[in-house]
Amino acid sequence: MTEPSASGGKLAPTGELSLDYAPAPESIAPVRLASQYGLFVGGEMLEPVRERLAPTVNPATGEVLAEVSVADAADVDRAVAAARSAWEGGWRDLPGAERAKYLYRVARLLQERAREFAVLETMDGGKPIRESRDVDVPLAAAHFFYYAGWADKLDYAFSGRRAAPVGVAAQVIPWNFPLLMAAWKLAPALACGNTAVLKPAPTTPLTALLLTEVLRDAELPAGVVNIVTGDDATGAALVSHPGVDKVAFTGSTEAGRVIGAEVAGTGKRLTLELGGKAANIVFEDAALDQVTEGIVNGIYFNGGQVCCAGSRLLVQESVADAVVGKLRRRMDTLRVGDPLDKNTDIGAINSQAQLDRIAELVASGVAEGAELYSPPCELPDRGFFHPPALFTNVSTAHRIAREEIFGPVLSVLTFRTAAEAVAKANNTPYGLSAGIWTEKGSRILWMADQMQAGVVWANTFNRFDPASPFGGYRESGYGREGGRSGLLPYVGLVA
Amino acid sequence: MSDLLAVGVPAHTADAVAGVRITPVDAVGLEQRAAALCTRSIKSSSKQAALDLAIRVMDLTTLEGADTAARVQALCARARRPDAGDWSVPPVAAVCVYPELAPVAVDALAGSSVAVASVAGGFPAGLAPLESRLAEIAWAVAAGAGEVDIVLNRSAFLSGRYQQAYDEIVAAKQACGSAHLKVILETGELGAYDQIRRASMLAMVAGADFIKTSTGKIGASSTPATALCMAEAIRDMAEQTGRVVGLKLAGGIRTAKQAWHYQVIVGETLGLGWLTPERFRLGASSLLNDVLMQRAKLRDGRYQRREDFSVD
Numbered sequence: 001m002t003e004p005s006a007s008g009g010k011l012a013p014t015g016e017l018s019l020d021y022a023p024a025p026e027s028i029a030p031v032r033l034a035s036q037y038g039l040f041v042g043g044e045m046l047e048p049v050r051e052r053l054a055p056t057v058n059p060a061t062g063e064v065l066a067e068v069s070v071a072d073a074a075d076v077d078r079a080v081a082a083a084r085s086a087w088e089g090g091w092r093d094l095p096g097a098e099r100a101k102y103l104y105r106v107a108r109l110l111q112e113r114a115r116e117f118a119v120l121e122t123m124d125g126g127k128p129i130r131e132s133r134d135v136d137v138p139l140a141a142a143h144f145f146y147y148a149g150w151a152d153k154l155d156y157a158f159s160g161r162r163a164a165p166v167g168v169a170a171q172v173i174p175w176n177f178p179l180l181m182a183a184w185k186l187a188p189a190l191a192c193g194n195t196a197v198l199k200p201a202p203t204t205p206l207t208a209l210l211l212t213e214v215l216r217d218a219e220l221p222a223g224v225v226n227i228v229t230g231d232d233a234t235g236a237a238l239v240s241h242p243g244v245d246k247v248a249f250t251g252s253t254e255a256g257r258v259i260g261a262e263v264a265g266t267g268k269r270l271t272l273e274l275g276g277k278a279a280n281i282v283f284e285d286a287a288l289d290q291v292t293e294g295i296v297n298g299i300y301f302n303g304g305q306v307c308c309a310g311s312r313l314l315v316q317e318s319v320a321d322a323v324v325g326k327l328r329r330r331m332d333t334l335r336v337g338d339p340l341d342k343n344t345d346i347g348a349i350n351s352q353a354q355l356d357r358i359a360e361l362v363a364s365g366v367a368e369g370a371e372l373y374s375p376p377c378e379l380p381d382r383g384f385f386h387p388p389a390l391f392t393n394v395s396t397a398h399r400i401a402r403e404e405i406f407g408p409v410l411s412v413l414t415f416r417t418a419a420e421a422v423a424k425a426n427n428t429p430y431g432l433s434a435g436i437w438t439e440k441g442s443r444i445l446w447m448a449d450q451m452q453a454g455v456v457w458a459n460t461f462n463r464f465d466p467a468s469p470f471g472g473y474r475e476s477g478y479g480r481e482g483g484r485s486g487l488l489p490y491v492g493l494v495a
Numbered sequence: 496m497s498d499l500l501a502v503g504v505p506a507h508t509a510d511a512v513a514g515v516r517i518t519p520v521d522a523v524g525l526e527q528r529a530a531a532l533c534t535r536s537i538k539s540s541s542k543q544a545a546l547d548l549a550i551r552v553m554d555l556t557t558l559e560g561a562d563t564a565a566r567v568q569a570l571c572a573r574a575r576r577p578d579a580g581d582w583s584v585p586p587v588a589a590v591c592v593y594p595e596l597a598p599v600a601v602d603a604l605a606g607s608s609v610a611v612a613s614v615a616g617g618f619p620a621g622l623a624p625l626e627s628r629l630a631e632i633a634w635a636v637a638a639g640a641g642e643v644d645i646v647l648n649r650s651a652f653l654s655g656r657y658q659q660a661y662d663e664i665v666a667a668k669q670a671c672g673s674a675h676l677k678v679i680l681e682t683g684e685l686g687a688y689d690q691i692r693r694a695s696m697l698a699m700v701a702g703a704d705f706i707k708t709s710t711g712k713i714g715a716s717s718t719p720a721t722a723l724c725m726a727e728a729i730r731d732m733a734e735q736t737g738r739v740v741g742l743k744l745a746g747g748i749r750t751a752k753q754a755w756h757y758q759v760i761v762g763e764t765l766g767l768g769w770l771t772p773e774r775f776r777l778g779a780s781s782l783l784n785d786v787l788m789q790r791a792k793l794r795d796g797r798y799q800r801r802e803d804f805s806v807d
Contacts, residue, residue, distance in 0.1 A: 024536040130534075288516075289727040290524030322516065325734070333763055343535055439519045459521050 024342040030116040037068045040212040042082035043222025059126035060348040060383040071228040073237040079226040080243040083168040083195040086223030096152030103148035105218035110141040124206040126348030140183035146466035147187035163491035165193030167245030175201035176305045192490040205229040271479025275404040276432030279425035280310030286437035292326040298461035304408040308433035332375040349384040358407030365400035422450040431473030520688035529719035533756045549754035554778040556591040571603035588772040594635040601639035616645030619710035632670040642675040664701035677705035683715025695728035709746035716746025726764040745778030751789040
């Protein structure tokens, strides 16, 4: 905003004061890293093989944190065999209450070591410590607690039918919420009596590897969870392995398509949680100051590297200028920088490749005629950082309005009527999430009904709870995680 | 304008006519944001500035039926020089008293930068006849008060007589003459953030130089969320009309840390330009000693005893 003129001589600003927040770095002391990591198979950490190691770097500094193993087809074979033998060797027949005992232990151990997990998550992935501390790790523990509760109640989950475990689950997870996605995948699988082979993303394997300590401390039977780090080939070997009964994947739509084709006709169950291009829809009667916070949380949370990010802002024309004005002003106060600093709002982009992709799409937005705003902010001189960006004058045909950017880039479009908002919101191949901002309850219900999206938030955004199902429509995938619905992919229903 | 503020009329309609938008407030989002702002941590090099600011914006207050001239004189002495042992401590912004004691404060503060603020207008309920409330304001100003703290007529506001509530503030502003008018909303009695926002706008459009949270006479007092809610209203006012209105937070502010949280809320919402005594006040009585104690700790590296600081 422009500095308003004082109404009298008395009100002119005087003394200079800066809100000079302390650099408040979270201590990395709780984290002890090995220089090399092997695979976790059959309850043992295998010795790393020197020839097959890949570095994982801290995206905020570019420094190598550790080297992790790249599992090949033979390693995957061993891991699947270990999972199979653990399943047949007793896990599937264990009473639900017994399985629950392990899951509760894992949840509590995660809470006890929350700080360590949060710091490591931030070091390996670049997300602000505020988020890993307040969102990722507590939610991961909450998922284990939640599904531990279901383990001995499966007979009552689906009326009149009994829920039987499926077998060995192959689970491939992305780099944006490494520990949380591991929890989303492992907790329901184990609660339902399955065993699992989990493959973390190449750039963020460390919290999954730290999780192996928790699994061992929880005395989880050997082979119930196996963790194979590696690259895309590792993932491909895992999902196509004939010994796998169920495939769960979270990641890009392109990779999801490949996996879908690979799994087709094999009889394996498949759930896919893929990309998104969510509409965040603001009506003129909404609480505009809280809307502003919601938009910021929707697109700049985890630097926009969120599949359900509210990357398309649809705002009613009558308040468009007001909202964009508030938004720009708020963006000016966002603090970009060291993810380990407790005052940081936007941390590092996960990798150079992702940063390049964001930059390329931002350039396309400018080239196609949209108007770019980024607040003046000093980026660290090393590591992968991107300032928060806002595009106005965006048309629905622009690439930035159609393609998933997976970065801190927001496109603003306007609408006049609710029908136009619905048409624009659904005009995307994706359908993962949507946000509706209005003080009118009936409009929330009507709009939610019209949205072709798996998750609809009203007067909030990016809120997660283990009891609430999450998943997409169309190119955002299929299957649900979370809640009772999240049990379905991991059980066979028998009479 | 005030008819359009009536319940049931969409806020944006009032906005279009009054020229000032009254946007609704979402309680969950507001409280989340306020809580997030209260997690900011402060650099020790700016701690001194923050503590000094807390003193410079302080309205040192005594509003007891048992107040005496001597007590007010002692308060004024502390206001001029909060720490007798440390001359670098700045004076507070104002001393706030009942009208009867305003002349005492005026004498005691003569020649200093400290302003005399007087509550008036039937404080704290504001339910005396309008004529007597206006007369009390005029009396306080004539006695030398440079700032007058009045209360919003909650009876009128909460029953939807917005025009009356508005007109009374306009009249109070007139009675103030050149004195600054602070309008206390008594947020703890308004029942909803939406109402706080609406009352803020009404008071500002009617001519308040400051809007203020609480009288300190009821249990509920200033909270981070109410401060944020009012700061957002002030921001809208400034953005839409160019008029600068100050924010005074009062009631329950006892620690330096709370004062710091309020500075963050105001600074991040309204900009650093608002962190001056002309635009920002903290009404408090026991806050000063905690700030002085923290300041001495910063200076000496150790905490002093409570007994080392004077009590009022």
